[in-house]
Amino acid sequence: MHADNSILLYILELLAAAVIAIPIFHRLGLGSVLGYLVAGAALGPWGLKLINEVDDLRHVAEFGVVFLLFLIGLEMKPERLWVMRRLVFGLGVAQVLITALLLFGVAQLFSFPLKVSIIAAFGLALSSTAFGLQVLSEKNALTCTYGRASFAILLLQDLAVVPLMAMVSLSSGGETLTSSAGVGLLEVSAGIVCVLLVGRFLLNPILDRVAASRNSEVFIAATLLMVLGIGRAMELLHLSMALGAFLTGLMLAESHYRHQIEADIEPVRGTLLGLFFMTVGMSIDFGLLTREWHWVLLAVAGLLFIKASVLWVLSRISGLDNRNALRTALLLSQAGEFGFVLFGLALLTGVLLPERVQFLTLIVALSMVTTPFIVKLGDWWLNLNAPDESEIAVTTTTPMSNTTETNGKVIIAGFGRVGRRVAQLLDRAGVEYIALDNNHDRVNQFRGEGFNVFFGDARKLKVLQSAGAANATMLIFSLDNFSHLEHLVKDVRRHYPKIQIHARAHDIAHCEKLLNDGANQVVAETLEAGLRLGEMALINSGFNKDKANGVVADFRMELYSALNDNVIYKSRPPN
Secondary structure, three states: OHHHHHHHHHHHHHHHHHHHHHHHHHHOOOHHHHHHHHHHHHHOOOOOOOOOOHHHHHHHHHHHHHHHHHHHHHOOOHHHHHHOHHHHHHHHHHHHHHHHHHHHHHHHHOOOOHHHHHHHHHHHHOOOHHHHHHHHHHOOOOOOHHHHHHHHHHHHHHHHHHHHHHHHHHHOOOOOHHHHHHHHHHHHHHHHHHHHHHHHHHHHHHHHHHHHOOOHHHHHHHHHHHHHHHHHHHHHOOOOHHHHHHHHHHHOOOOOOHHHHHHHHHHHHHHHHHHHHHHHHHHOOHHHHHHOHHHHHHHHHHHHHHHHHHHHHHHHHOOOOHHHHHHHHHHOOOOOHHHHHHHHHHHHOOOOOHHHHHHHHHHHHHHHHHHHHHHHHHHHHHHOOOOOHHHHHHHOOOOOOOHHHHOOOEEEEOOOHHHHHHHHHHHHHOOOEEEEEOOHHHHHHHHHOOOOEEEOOOOOHHHHHHOOOOOOOEEEEOOOOOOOHHHHHHHHHHHOOOOEEEEEEOOHHHHHHHHHHOOOEEEEHHHHHHHHHHHHHHHHOOOOHHHHHHHHHHHHHHHHHHHOOOOOOOOOOOO
16 A cells, blocks of 8 residues: 555656646747656656656656657558668668767777777667657657658667667677677567568457447557557567557558547657656766766767767768758757666676766766757757758658648548538549548448548547648538537637638537537538428429529528528638
């Protein structure tokens, strides 16, 4: 019971610190990452001493990085990864090898043993996936030029972790570092092949069965089981759990469940990633920093300078302009979370002494703390000069995204009979759209007929966000179930004030509610059906078609006049 109370107290302290720190740092324009770091440092062993078991928390917090990589994989497609192969295996490999070589040379100058120099060099050559991707996400820069280059480098570094861990583990037993890395490379290849086979033949059929149950809780549980299960299986093969999660996401990138999965996982990812950043703040050994401050600061400054210089030169060689090369260099100049893992493993296997691990861990943590400041400083310096035309041209393209899936001009929420008719008209006119429906059988049927429809509960704002609501110009609610539609329209209008909202309503009273909640145009289905039947009755009673149309049009305007003519054909004023 005492242990349970301690865990609850830890959770309350972490939540309270985050709630206080994050809004303050957002208001200061420093971003959430630095807020989490400061909050963690305040709670940790060298702050208020409220939390001392940092290692236990870090093991849980690392799942944030796992889910982050899963969502990144989910947003990509294998063919797009293939398009990026030159960045991944060219720029990425060159960055790791050249940076490690320079850091190895520095370590040798200070007379570090050979194995220690190699492990320290490679451990510090890796950048922080969590920090880099979080900053890119906050700046909405994942699809711009430097965002793609940064992602490619981080992806290669995640791949490199596996042979590096094998190198550390096996070198303690007397094997050579070269043979250790070779064994690790074989394990990487075997693990990737296994995950690709599983993803190809098992993941979607499993989700088909789960989705057919129409139980959202089971669907979330199945998704978590896939991510963590495959990640754990790869971990048992001495592979990176985060890499396994990325490959799992990659295999589901073409699945019609991807938007629902992203909406379900995003809150878990955000919470755990915030916890990870807080544990980094707790890891800073201020005692060692106080005693060896001159060596620590020299090491951190040297690391940042070497990595930034290598990244800038390689980025320029790879074809990036000066601005994008500088952004890439500053964003990835720090050491990363895998340094904690690598140095911890080296300590466990006896390759590194405890005092060396403490020093290296402090360098990693402090370099990560500098990242938000360095990025902010770089943005300030670059903003002194207007971006050149070449940068504007490339940053407005989105080759990592699928325009027919996530950047469609129109989102159709609900793919029953009404939604299908809308989709058919848009298809005929050549207008891009993405449709969402939570009926598994319906989605499978109409995807087979060529409609761009995905599985997802369109009544949830997170699902609409995943489908690209931020980039859409129009949202059409054609849901068969009208319950809670007013609240959903209100939420969409609050989050996306400029989007056009068109809604299917039940009757005139429902139309008025939806207009008051923020809809631009509404259609009352019972009224329109009655008017259409009445028009047919007039024609069959001897009226000519034009006269019957006129009578119905006048009657329609009378009925809708109570709504200030904001229904059908007439839009509410722009927001």
